[in-house]
Amino acid sequence: MAGYIPPIEDVSFLLGEVFDFNAQMAALPGFEEVDADLATSVLEEAGKFCAEVLEPLNRPGDEEGCRLENGLVTTPKGFADAYRAFVEAGWGGLSGDPEFGGQGLPRALQILFDEMLSSANLSFGLFPGLTRGGVEAIAHHGSEELKQKYLPKMISGEWTGAMALTESSAGTDLGLLTSRAEPLGDGSYAIRGTKIFISSGDQDFGGNIVHLVLARLPDAPKGVKGISLFLAPKFLVNDDGSLGERNRMSVGSLEHKMGIHAQPTCVMNYDGAIGWLIGEPGRGLNAMFTMMNAERLFVGIQGLGIGEAANQKAVAYARERLQGRSADGGCGPVPIIDHADVRKMLLTGRALTDAGRALGVWTAMQMDIAARHRDETVRQNANGFVALLTPVVKAAFTDFGFETAVLSQQVFGGHGYIRESGMEQYVRDARITQIYEGTNGVQAMDLVGRKLPMEDGDLPRRFFKLIRRDLAATAVPAELEMVSAAVGEALARLEKLTEYLLAKDADLDEAGAAATDYLRFFALVSFGWLWVLMASKATASAGASSLLKQRKLSLARFFASRLLPQTAALDTAIRSGAATLMALDSELF
Known part of the structure; x- marks a missing residue:
């Protein structure tokens, strides 16, 4: 079976030829030294890590899945070692704020790296992706004390993050959630409640897991205006930065899912877990959407990555599989890539994927312009485009990614339906991207x-x-x-x-x-x-x-x-x- 090949030639073309990356980045404070050659070199190394370390774990991880025994989550064989190698190589901090130890590279590099992570191993990619979403929320809304205590180790990847939003009766309508946070008088809160569908809720990589939890204060009104956001770590952190006692939270069970089997999606119980307020009381959704908007763009890129990987394998198979005769009546069999219907499926996936990557890069560049440009009018203009395109990237990329996975599976015929080819895993994994971080119907309603x-x-x-x-x-x-x-x-x-x-x-x-x-x-x-x-x-x-x-x-x-x-x-x-x-x-x- 053909292995994953990072699309470096296309990346280099987009950055160097299509979007004038050099001039765009040179105009932004802090990015003056970043150019397309540097970006391509970084992404070449990132691609090697994805292809050589992560993709070989993808199918075995899917088959083994995660386990919960005696309250402890175990990820599939090789995941913990791969994650530690990921952190040691510095990939966790690629676009992180240099003030807290990050490399401070543009978001275009991060999005392109996220695509390769998702192509190689979607379940693995969720660990750093969710951590980065937590970093966004803390960086924008957390107190200075919380930033100093948590951001350096989250940006490095030594500590991971999880978003604890959904409850059994509160999914899209978060105004229905019932989790509570009682003030303890010292600036901390005791959080009680149960959350479901918590990706990366626990793992066996070591370090801490920083949960961002939506809950209500005692005097909070009903509805979304009564929701606050809290930071609750798996382990409390001592004044010297070392890990202290285990916080009062536990994994009730692991969700049994259609796909992303190597990702521990947890039911989390918070039994008086100690947490700290992020942002203002009753303004939890404001802080949460900082995180969610970053995650929605990330999820769109996941769909793109699945489409890329599935299309690559379908093309390789279509070149090798001999069936039927050519249209000119020549002797058969011929490679199925010579058949018009197969070509239509392959071309559809490639046309959607290449254009999606281009729109993803353009949107990422707008994000950096919105954050860094010296001209406020230019910043506001770019920020508007990012807001407009966020639901489009999330929903369209994941719809097209799923469609590409299905078409690529179809190219394999019956071989695509059995596990050996790996194509059925792409279909199963891609399906969740259309659902989580706000279903695609919700994204469409947000757009309109x-x-x-x-x-x-x-x-x-x-x-x-x-x-x-x-x-x-x-x-x-x-x-x-x-x-x-x-x-x-x-x-x-x-x-x-x-x-x-x-x-x-x-x-x-x-x-x-x-x-x-x-x-x-x-x-x-x-x-x-x-x-x-x-x-x-x-x-x-x-x-x-x-x-x-x-x-x-x-x-x-x-x-x-x-x-x-x-x-x-x-x-x-x-x-x-x-x-x-x-x-x-x-x-x-």
Whole structure:
């Protein structure tokens, strides 16, 4: 079975040719010395770690799974050693704040590393990914004391993190949660309650596990305004930074899941666990969404990574598997990659994955611009784009990643359905990415209900203006004129459809009926924009290989002719409204 190959050539092309990474980073304080060559070198080493250390643990880890015995969680064989090697190599602190020991590299590098982690071993990648989400919340909302005590070892990866949000009766609607936090009079709180679906809730790597827990103070009102966020470590930390006594929390059970078997997803019991407030009382969701927004982008990249790995293996198999005869009537058998239907499946996965990676990098660069640019107007503009694209990246990347995994499994035929090929694991693992950190339906409602109306509708209009400007300014060779024209037409439909939905802003049923179709429409147009840029840059590049040029040009044409036309059907479906969805009485389902 072919091994995972980190997509370094494509990464180098995006950073060096498509997005002018050097100039963009040079304009940001703290990144003046970071360029595409440095980024590529770092990612080459990161890719080796993923391919040589983590991918060999992926299938065995899935088969062995995690165990809970006498209250202790054991991860699959090799995971603890691999995690310690990950930390010792410094990968945990790649984009971490240098003030607390991080390397302070741009988020584009982090997102590209996260993709490779997810391709190689999604279950493993959740440990550092969730830790980084916790770091975001503490860094933005924690007290100086909490930052100094916890951030250095979380950024290094010596300590890991977990988000304890969900309860059996409180999932998407966190206003229903019942966990309580009683003040102890010394600035700490005793937390009581049970949380479910807690990824990385416990492990056997050593060190501490820092839980961020949503709970209510005694006088808190009902609903989301009564929720606060608390930091509760597995082990209390002494004044000298050493680990003290075990906190009053325990793993009640491990969830039995469809996928990510090597990731310990825990039921956590907090029986008076000592914790400290993060942010203001009753403002827990504000602090939590700092963490959740970072995690939603991370989850989108997980979908991208699964799609990349699955497509790679499907291509390798299709080149080797001999079946049937060629279309010209020649003698068979021939490699199945010669068959049109197989090519369509492979090209679909590749077209979605390459464009997704480009949009992920562009979004990450906007995050750094929003955080570091000297001009406040530029920062606000970039921050708006990140807000707009966060639900798109989370939902579209994971939808497309799952679809790519399924198509790649289909290429294998019956061999894709058995464990030996590894393809069924990709399908199972990819499925959770569409569900956790806010289901994709919730992301779509966030896009339509909250993000489109931002700035009185000017936020999406600014994004569309940017796309239209790039399409007009890009020197498109003759062989790409059809692609550019098709993207321009789809963009015009999207602009009109956006205005149509903005006019229906007060109608919840109409928003709900349109949401998932609209998000897919939005993503496809965004991908089309990037295919025009990528294919144009590739054909004009002196440094790109001839193979890369051919691949980008062919994929851009395929995307425009085979995938982008979905937008016309989505437009029709959305405009049909909510009537057919709401007409049937619930008792008749």
